Amino acid sequence: MKKNLLLWYRKYVHRPTLAFFRMPGARAFGGLLVVFGVIFVLSVLALRLYYIHPETGERLDTFSAVYTVFALLVFETAIPFPRFWLTRLVFLLVPFSGVLVLGNGLVRIGHTLLNREVWYRAMASTYKDHTIVCGLGKVSLRVIRWILDLGEEAVVIERDADNPMIPQVEHWGVPVVIADARRPEVLEGVNIRQAESIIACTNDDLVNLSVGLQARQLVPGIKVVLRMLDAQMAENVRSGFDIRTVFSIPEISAPVFAAAATRAPLDHAFTYTEGGEQGLVTITKFAVVEESPLVGYTLGQLEAEFDVAVLAHRQNGKFTLHPGNDAVLQAGDRFIVSASIEALNQIAALTPPRRELERYQQGRWPIQTHRPRRR
Template structure:
């Protein structure tokens, strides 16, 4: 069955990270094929239950890659726990299909950078490099959901992604998206209102109580908005009186 696939992603190695990668690929309405070397892998049944073909073999062997129709694949993700095995798979794949997109998982940050520059595999991701900003940002007081780094023109920093719920007591009710972005120096990347979800909502969109919105911002920007309405994951604490917001009592009195 795997030999009939086209425009698919080949995932090599089945572990906790690979499992999430496969699930996301399927959720994006794309197709995946898995190559796993060990028959006793505990995730095999789950992946197969999703309708994903699994080949039990060594992904470093060219005949195995040909068996999963690598010449017609969209990409390959060497995702084992061994950096050298992943690199070996990537190089073998590139030998068979020189222009194939390789998304390479690595644990060694320095090695990942060397692979990017030395082997022309620029979609090489170091797990510590990706996870470190999230852990560092989460260790601050910022109630963020995700974080990633930027390094442009010598400036290095963190950007965050955070989901907020606009409670009826918030002074932000009645703001437009443009006003929110200008006042707090954030970017509203998505907005849900009356059951309708919009990416990049218009600047003149008026925010109403009960709306949900996602912002990309600095840690400072996230903290400032959180002073006026709770992040989604803190809504329960807000209703229990454990997440105070500015102006809530004033708005409550005025509404009465």
């Protein structure tokens, strides 16, 4: 509860207030507020010390003096006009200063409502420990959604003010700054010096590289993630610029396309390189059906029997990440494993992958109903 209140305060009170005073002309408005505060305090003191009721001769206590000053701000007063020149000055000066400050504030609020770009620039400058996403497209849209789902915050820099994806991102509460992310003043404007990371995710490899290098020049220790369409260029950037988090779309997507095109029961696949050798990591979700001989297996037995790693298990609506070895498989369960292609094929012969469950129910994904031989 306390954490939720702090998050609400930071999102709806603290950050908008900081942004309001970081907009153009904020220094002049701040000075005006200081002058108004001084006038307010001096007015309360003047009424408390020098105001005398013209008819009764009574003086005001502190509370009455404060209330009177607030009433004067809206051209109202419950006490007669004074005779002493100093208190008369209070009666004239307080309403005038109130109109000046209130009018300036209303103009600034109106400017904010009419110019969303200025407001989002001011909001972006208040973020800390956030991720800066440069370029707004189909890939980066999913990246932003994942960042938010992980409980982190993001700021977007996009060059095209007419990008149709901007309303969606703004609906998620993410500020979008319309600018060129390669310019250092733009990165400074989104508080890159206190950012956790920056993701260059445009469709232009050279732009992404330029953004990454500019970010490293401003903040040498910042985490830089680059999207690269050219696999060779991605490798050159890794080795030549010491930016290890460079992802080539063809490198990432090739195993997935290959997996989808083959008979292998793969949901996800990606490659890795270790010691100069390249390997394939696979992930598949299986559904345990009543006829499956895996019913009654413990997860430990499943791992030992087929040489797989069980990543997650769902049973009776409860999802468990990295489940214990003693959990027993029941009909209706779901489990996610990472294994070799051979092991996945062996398991798929005993219970269908989750994505093939409908085909199994239609009789188009036959399984073995005998219990496999233990090793």
